[in-house]
Amino acid sequence: MKPAPFNYVRADSIEQAVEALAGSSDGKVLAGGQSLIPLLSMRLAGPSLLVDINGIAGLDEVRADSDGVHLGALARHADVLANTAAREVQPLVAAALSHVGHATIRNRGTTVGSLVHADASAEMPLILLLLAGSLDVVGPRGRRTIPAESLYIGPLESSLEHDEVAVEAFFPALPPMTGIAFEEVARRQGDYALCGVGAVVEVDGGHVRSARAGFMSVHDVPVVAELTEHLAGMSLSTQEGRVVLEAAVEHAMGALDPAADVHASEAYRAHLARVLAKRVVAAAFSDATHRAATRPAVGSEA
Amino acid sequence: MTSTETRHDVLLTVNGVPHRLNLPARRLLSDCLRHDLKLTGTHVGCEHGVCGACTVLIDGKPTRSCLVLAVALDGQEITTVEGLTNPDGSLGCVQQALLECHGLQCGFCTPGFMTTIEAGLKQQPAPTDDEAREMVAGNLCRCTGYQNIVGAVHRAAELKRDSR
Numbered sequence: 001m002k003p004a005p006f007n008y009v010r011a012d013s014i015e016q017a018v019e020a021l022a023g024s025s026d027g028k029v030l031a032g033g034q035s036l037i038p039l040l041s042m043r044l045a046g047p048s049l050l051v052d053i054n055g056i057a058g059l060d061e062v063r064a065d066s067d068g069v070h071l072g073a074l075a076r077h078a079d080v081l082a083n084t085a086a087r088e089v090q091p092l093v094a095a096a097l098s099h100v101g102h103a104t105i106r107n108r109g110t111t112v113g114s115l116v117h118a119d120a121s122a123e124m125p126l127i128l129l130l131l132a133g134s135l136d137v138v139g140p141r142g143r144r145t146i147p148a149e150s151l152y153i154g155p156l157e158s159s160l161e162h163d164e165v166a167v168e169a170f171f172p173a174l175p176p177m178t179g180i181a182f183e184e185v186a187r188r189q190g191d192y193a194l195c196g197v198g199a200v201v202e203v204d205g206g207h208v209r210s211a212r213a214g215f216m217s218v219h220d221v222p223v224v225a226e227l228t229e230h231l232a233g234m235s236l237s238t239q240e241g242r243v244v245l246e247a248a249v250e251h252a253m254g255a256l257d258p259a260a261d262v263h264a265s266e267a268y269r270a271h272l273a274r275v276l277a278k279r280v281v282a283a284a285f286s287d288a289t290h291r292a293a294t295r296p297a298v299g300s301e302a
Numbered sequence: 303m304t305s306t307e308t309r310h311d312v313l314l315t316v317n318g319v320p321h322r323l324n325l326p327a328r329r330l331l332s333d334c335l336r337h338d339l340k341l342t343g344t345h346v347g348c349e350h351g352v353c354g355a356c357t358v359l360i361d362g363k364p365t366r367s368c369l370v371l372a373v374a375l376d377g378q379e380i381t382t383v384e385g386l387t388n389p390d391g392s393l394g395c396v397q398q399a400l401l402e403c404h405g406l407q408c409g410f411c412t413p414g415f416m417t418t419i420e421a422g423l424k425q426q427p428a429p430t431d432d433e434a435r436e437m438v439a440g441n442l443c444r445c446t447g448y449q450n451i452v453g454a455v456h457r458a459a460e461l462k463r464d465s466r
């Protein structure tokens with residue numbers, strides 16, 4: 001099918017984009033279009049106005065500093081993935097991005113667009129939540145920073161107002177003595193995952209100091225489970241550690257309510273979440289021990 | 303509705319030829335190429351980004367033409383499968399390789415594979431087998447099977463090296 005007619009404004013500045021959105025009740029920002037255009041073509045969305053932000057200069061920045069990774073609204077997935085400084089400062093971003101669609105989709109789709117789109121089966125909303133990052137948005141009332149924890153309110157629903165434009169995402173840097181891991185199961189490479197899990201584990205002298213795991217494609221929003229109280233003081237490479245990890249994952253499963261769809265039953269999704277969580281938390285632990293051994297000095301990972 | 307729809311001026315350079323067009327905003331690039339410019343080499347399969355048949359190069363980067371609005375590309379350069387032939391009209395390296403390796407049967411998916419491989423070989427002029435597979439991983443073919451297409455990636459790389 002083809003999109004229904006809509007008005008189209010190509011904004012030259014953020015102010016112009018905000019003004020155009022504020023003047024319409026159902027206007028939508030057009031970034032990479034890799035989620036929005038299919039919705040228009042399938043007529044699942046029919047906004048009366050599209051505000052194209054692709055012509056706004058300076059929005060395509062990918063910047064890594066000791067605080068973390070800053071991504072402008074027009075930073076394409078492919079540009080973020082190719083940025084070696086960003087990969088060093090926060091490796092979890094690249095680890096998850098390589099699972100976002102195929103290279104051709106990543107050439108056009110933006111990471112910020114994916115954060116706003118808020119698909120529960122998308123990788124980057126989970127990563128922003130797991131790392132406690134944030135999104136900066138500009139609206140008629142000025143600029144504000146939305147912490148990831150208050151960004152995701154429902155399936156395909158983020159807490160942006162309809163007249164706000166997301167301008168920059170921030171993913172905090174990986175602290176010293178900390179490791180990451182991400183894994184997902186999809187029916188075909190490049191597809192949206194049936195289930196995906198990411199983890200961040202901090203170690204101290206070969207033992208867990210803090211640990212959290214995040215689940216995507218399980219719930220209708222991404223979910224992060226705090227595992228520190230279960231795992232603190234444990235080494236996850238021992239038999240005892242693995243038993244404790246199993247119990248911690250079981251506890252985290254209590255907060256999840258896996259949904260069934262045409263691709264996977266509830267029970268299969270729960271199974272994937274369990275298996276991946278154990279694997280990913282253990283992998284993040286070894287990553288942390290490895291990083292602690294190779295870069296023991298206190299200071300920035302970058 | 304259509305008759306009163308606002309139209310926008312846009313300049314698209316397609317395969318090196320500039321075209322001034324006046325289009326409704328909702329015209330997908332795939333439809334613009336096929337209907338307005340009569341470049342029917344670009345095929346449309348799923349129209350939601352999944353199959354890859356409509357892939358063209360926008361400023362050299364493989365992009366789904368069914369997932370971009372033509373009016374959003376003012377001033378940009380587009381290469382379609384028609385642009386992959388040599389100036390004398392003979393088949394370009396990627397086209398020749400697909401032919402030699404029996405990398406197509408019905409040919410519906412072929413234009414998307416060709417544009418993708420053309421750009422892929424610029425980044426990776428001598429791909430490993432894994433890289434060749436990854437290069438075409440976002441394109442679907444319902445009849446040929448992927449072995450011969452992956453073979454064609456290698457053959458095209460060879461032809462490109464020889465032609466230098």
Ligand SMILES: Cc1cc2nc3c(=O)[nH]c(=O)nc-3n(C[C@H](O)[C@H](O)[C@H](O)COP(=O)(O)OP(=O)(O)OC[C@H]3O[C@@H](n4cnc5c(N)ncnc54)[C@H](O)[C@@H]3O)c2cc1C
Pocket residue numbers: 028029030031032033034035036037038053073099100101102105108109110111112113114116117121122123124160164165166167190191192193350351352
């Ligand atoms: C075949 C295919 C496979 C894919 N696979 C995956 C996958 O595995 N994982 C995954 O995560 N994604 C996947 N995607 C989606 C892709 O990552 C999109 O790029 C992303 O979801 C949206 O980014 P975009 O820039 O294309 O946004 P658009 O499509 O332009 O916009 C999406 C939504 O966000 C809003 N929006 C975008 N940017 C802003 C902004 N700056 N301010 C305010 N609102 C904004 C739009 O108004 C719209 O509602 C896939 C897409 C396709 C076509």
Ligand code: FES
Pocket residue numbers: 345346347348349350351352353354355356357366367368369
């Ligand atoms: S027609 Fe564009 S990807 Fe299938």
Ligand code: FES
Pocket residue numbers: 405406407408409410411412442443444445446
């Ligand atoms: S040759 Fe028929 S779909 Fe690929």
